Amino acid sequence: MTWIQRDITLKPRSRGVHLVTSEIVGALPELRDMRVGLAHLFIRHTSASLTLNENASPDVRRDFESWFNVAVPEDFAWTHTLEGPDDMPAHIKASLMGPSLSLPISGGRLALGTWQGVYLCEHRDHGGARSLLATLFGELASPA
Amino acid sequence: MTWIQRDITLKPRSRGVHLVTSEIVGALPELRDMRVGLAHLFIRHTSASLTLNENASPDVRRDFESWFNVAVPEDFAWTHTLEGPDDMPAHIKASLMGPSLSLPISGGRLALGTWQGVYLCEHRDHGGARSLLATLFGELASPA
């Protein structure tokens, strides 16, 4: 049984939804040594989130952002407003998508479906760099 | 420490919410040998999802579908429309519910609450068969 824990810093991105699968896989070279296990990706923020969705069309990611802004509008009877109009909606959106993904590992790779990719959802106008903690655990292909 | 990974194919179902607890448990006979652990259920698609909810009344599942269709309408300013009017809403709904469930195992069974059951949420009109990857990990009741 092997445990690997690694901090990953995602560079600042514009408000919206971004495909970060290869950036994350690239930061986790140990993946390829694992026969079976799970990869737990955890974002250490309350105004950005992680989800899994369609990895091909940028239109899908734009439509996520459009829908978010209608479903959780800035123009609402918020009481928590002192951090700006984008702040409270960002908190709600972050909980709707969630702060973590648990992804199966099989044969040295994330066992994602053909069309699945990891989305970073940046819900703030100026969120800055985002800190992830990745925890991989499972069995090595050839135990040490 | 034992790891079991198993593909489960769920037969095609109509758009809507379906209770699949016994189908999934039936496909995982190794569950009953485990003293403690977790069952990770992962759907390898971006337009269907998994959630846990009330396992008794079919009305609850119908109301989920009604609510989904109002909260994420087909009639919206989507840009990603080339796969049909049900496609983009399906992607959003899939991320709202999420692609995976992590369920505790205790004494050879999923340690669900009395009223909890596994829902397959089929968000497409004609989604076809759906592929799940189940990963069980934990300790056997009597280690080999």
Add this chain to the structure above:
Amino acid sequence: MTWIQRDITLKPRSRGVHLVTSEIVGALPELRDMRVGLAHLFIRHTSASLTLNENASPDVRRDFESWFNVAVPEDFAWTHTLEGPDDMPAHIKASLMGPSLSLPISGGRLALGTWQGVYLCEHRDHGGARSLLATLFGELASPA
């Protein structure tokens, strides 16, 4: 590899969103012995949920409740109404937030971000006490 499973009962709370981080950490003294691992928190109900969000301002939690009540209104064409007007919205809200959290453990502590806290979302008017099953797994700081 160590597995700890523990039932936690959360006292009855009013409808709304409640910060329960210290109550949960206080019920899991074994956390401090773990070098690396995950804490899986699982609520065994279908009308209350767990999420992670801002741990400072009570306004944020009040705004969550306000938003929930607009996004999933009691006044809707529900068919499942025999358990009261708050019941069916509670089921939907519970699935939006989800029944579990998987939190990384690092150096004997939950590796949460500075602003992250565990929210119990009580979606019923009179939900009563809520039962959680916590599963900790990982490696001890000094293996026995």
